[in-house]
Amino acid sequence: MSDEVERVQVMSRLEAVLASETLSDAAKAQAKNLLDRLGSGVNVVVLGPKGAGKSRLCDVMLGHALPEPGQKASVYSFDDVQTDPDESVASLCLQCDFLKLTTVTDVTAPQDMDDFAATAAWAMSRADIVLWCTSEFGPTEANIWADASDHLKDHSFLVLTKADRLAGQGQLNHVISALQYIAAEEFHSFFPTSTLQAHATLTRTGGIPDDQMAASGIKALKDTLLRLAMSGRRADLDSALLFLERYGADTSAPETAKDEASSPQRQTYQKALDLLRSRTADISQDAAPDAVLNCCGALAEDLAELASAETQSAPDFDAWRNDLYEASDKVMLMTLENDLRSAADAATIILQLSRDLQSRVSH
Structure with missing residues (x-):
């Protein structure tokens, strides 16, 4: 049985248990939370300081040029989620294979780093996986990330953006060496990326050749992210099955007679x-x-x-x-x-x- 078929069946069983009115209020809340997680996918939050190249990374990773929030678009729809009266994040909804497992949220970073710290804390509290985009991961960024839970750190990626620009300045190897050490302590993985040429090709042709996708570093990032998201979905299914077992719901498929x-x-x-x-x-x-x-x-x-x-x-x-x-x-x-x-x-x-x-x- 594929995970997708199992997910649909498990969600149906959870809905049936909820409808039976046999659960305590606490168990109902747990079942509803499990249904929400199985229905929404793994929440991937793209974070980083203003100008770090987050939106361009999303464009290349999702394979579509991203319109500005508020613009009409046939591919994306935006939902503004208020973090405080002055700030918001935009959730991107797009029909593509990558988003069958994930919900990607591109967080708009305020210019002021104090405001960014508050926005990042809000976003991290709702994230399953964070892609932290940076060109240096300086002390201010490190201090903000230090507040993330150990679990989130173990499931998040440090993404060096604009590696092509750093290479042109002769600084790439030095920056990579420094960030590799940080990533080993604070993140699941580290990925240098160069999106300038891939994004230009996407804007011009509407697609990115496989070799250019690989050269940009986004393919390796995306493949690893998908594997982690699949692991997260499997964990959510296991939690739901455990819940159904605990409350006496049959989690097995109907049995058929066999010789x-x-x-x-x-x-x-x-x-x-x-x-x-x-x-x-x-x-x-x-x-x-x-x-x-x-x-x-x-x-x-x-x-x-x-x-x-x-x-x-x-x-x-x-x-x-x-x-x-x-x-x-x-x-x-x-x-x-x-x-x-x-x-x-x-x-x-x-x-x-x-x-x-x-x-x-x-x-």
């Missing part, structure tokens, strides 16, 4: 799936990391013991059993780290095991 339904392998898969379903509700998203890790660790160990107790052997079953042992080892290692990220990763592994078993039982 081999009573095979020993299928019986073992069903036992493992029943064990997962009986214990998944114990993995609370509101629990402390050590509680989540202890629950996931015990569950992974019990699944491994169930699999090891089976004497049957078949290539597919042996591969599943080996995968289960590997997953159990990973969860055990995560319990040693005992932090929020490890707890989320452990819960994701448990949900992956559940999805795999649902597929094995129903096919």
Whole structure:
């Protein structure tokens, strides 16, 4: 099942659970939040000081010349989101493959850096991924970015814009060396980009050749961003599945009768799936990391013991059993780290095991 098909099915199940009126107010709020996240995509915020080249980067990345806010355009629509009476950001809505997974927000930067700090703080609080565009990432920018959460830093990119201009000034290598060090500490990745020629071609012809896209540095940025966005969408799906498991909603596809339904392998898969379903509700998203890790660790160990107790052997079953042992080892290692990220990763592994078993039982 593709992630897109699964997303639609999961959203439908969430809507059905909400309509059933069986949830507490807190659970309803959580379900609505999950629906919003699955419906809106991963929020990518493009930030940086005024004149950093953010809009030109968006143009090249999305493959369309960006009109100014307020102008009529058949491709883009703008929604002004007020941060305070004097400032706003414009959300860009565009029909392209990149935006099937993401919502891109280009933040208009005030000239005054104090005002920019307030706008950036507002935008960062709503971002899943930040593209911080800069030509130097000086102390003022660093101070603003220091207030970002560790989670956001781990999912954001430092983007050096106008690399072609720096190369012409003989400063490119020096700037790249300095920013690589900063990016290693403060960001997920670092990408030097040169959009001048690509943007000129886009404006003139309406498109950008693949080789020019690669040479601009935008292709590498976009590919990495898409992989991260897909990971974020998968995490949102896992959270929704965990919610549905916790509140007793069937998250599996309708089962069909199979000639081999009573095979020993299928019986073992069903036992493992029943064990997962009986214990998944114990993995609370509101629990402390050590509680989540202890629950996931015990569950992974019990699944491994169930699999090891089976004497049957078949290539597919042996591969599943080996995968289960590997997953159990990973969860055990995560319990040693005992932090929020490890707890989320452990819960994701448990949900992956559940999805795999649902597929094995129903096919």
